[in-house]
Amino acid sequence: xxxxxxxxxxxxxxxxxxxxxxxxxxxxxxxxxxxxxxxxxxxxxxxxxxxxxxxxxxxxxxxxxxxxxxxxxxxxxxxxxxxxxxxxxxxxxxxxxxxxxxxxxxxxxxxxxxxxx
Amino acid sequence: xxxxxxxxxxxxxxxxxxxxxxxxxxxxxxxxxxxxxxxxxxxxxxxxxxxxxxxxxxxxxxxxxxxxxxxxxxxxxxxxxxxxxxxxxxxxxxxxxxxxxxxxxxxxxxxx
Numbered sequence: 001x002x003x004x005x006x007x008x009x010x011x012x013x014x015x016x017x018x019x020x021x022x023x024x025x026x027x028x029x030x031x032x033x034x035x036x037x038x039x040x041x042x043x044x045x046x047x048x049x050x051x052x053x054x055x056x057x058x059x060x061x062x063x064x065x066x067x068x069x070x071x072x073x074x075x076x077x078x079x080x081x082x083x084x085x086x087x088x089x090x091x092x093x094x095x096x097x098x099x100x101x102x103x104x105x106x107x108x109x110x111x112x113x114x115x116x117x
Numbered sequence: 118x119x120x121x122x123x124x125x126x127x128x129x130x131x132x133x134x135x136x137x138x139x140x141x142x143x144x145x146x147x148x149x150x151x152x153x154x155x156x157x158x159x160x161x162x163x164x165x166x167x168x169x170x171x172x173x174x175x176x177x178x179x180x181x182x183x184x185x186x187x188x189x190x191x192x193x194x195x196x197x198x199x200x201x202x203x204x205x206x207x208x209x210x211x212x213x214x215x216x217x218x219x220x221x222x223x224x225x226x227x228x229x
Contacts, residue, residue, distance in 0.1 A: 040126075042206065042220055042221035043161070045216060058216070105163045108161045111159070
């Protein structure tokens with residue numbers, strides 16, 4: 001049981017290049033999320049998917065697209081990377097197990113550190 | 118607009134003493150609150166939570182207190198240990214919603 005996995009761990013891009021960040025979870029969770037973490041800014045939600053087949057914008061969606069490929073996988077795509085997208089990206093998932101006390105708990109992956117030059 | 122606020126970005130405390138982290142929220146519709154802990158180069162991990170129907174929840178060395186009238190919660194770590202050195206995020210949500218609102222985090226350094 002690996003939980004939430006993310007690939008790659010590190011990536012360096014040049015401005016204008018594109019790439020896809022991959023995320024997979026093996027906990028049979030319905031909801032999945034993409035966050036970015038920047039110094040002094042906390043965790044900001046980019047996009048989320050409440051269930052397979054649905055996606056919604058978070059607070060900072062500009063410059064990103066997402067795909068909920070199936071229940072396990074949720075990818076984040078940068079079509080034309082910009083230096084402002086240099087950040088650490090976290091994927092998370094949430095299930096409905098564990099009763100009310102754990103209903104809102106999100107499980108996070110280890111992160112992808114992205115640098116755009 | 119920041120709905121969850123964590124002031125005092127960093128805290129240093131001696132090993133064995135109490136660490137107190139504070140969190141304020143503006144949305145009165147929030148009814149569930151969580152604390153996450155994050156080590157460098159790792160993802161955040163869930164630490165403890167509290168429902169708005171309670172004013173205290175305790176789990177080992179960690180206790181969260183909720184003051185609904187003041188829209189304020191705090192995390193107490195007693196006694197603090199060097200392994201508690203991390204960034205702590207406060208988060209809030211309205212039950213049934215999909216999105217957590219996170220604070221900016223507090224860096225805690227426990228000095229041996």
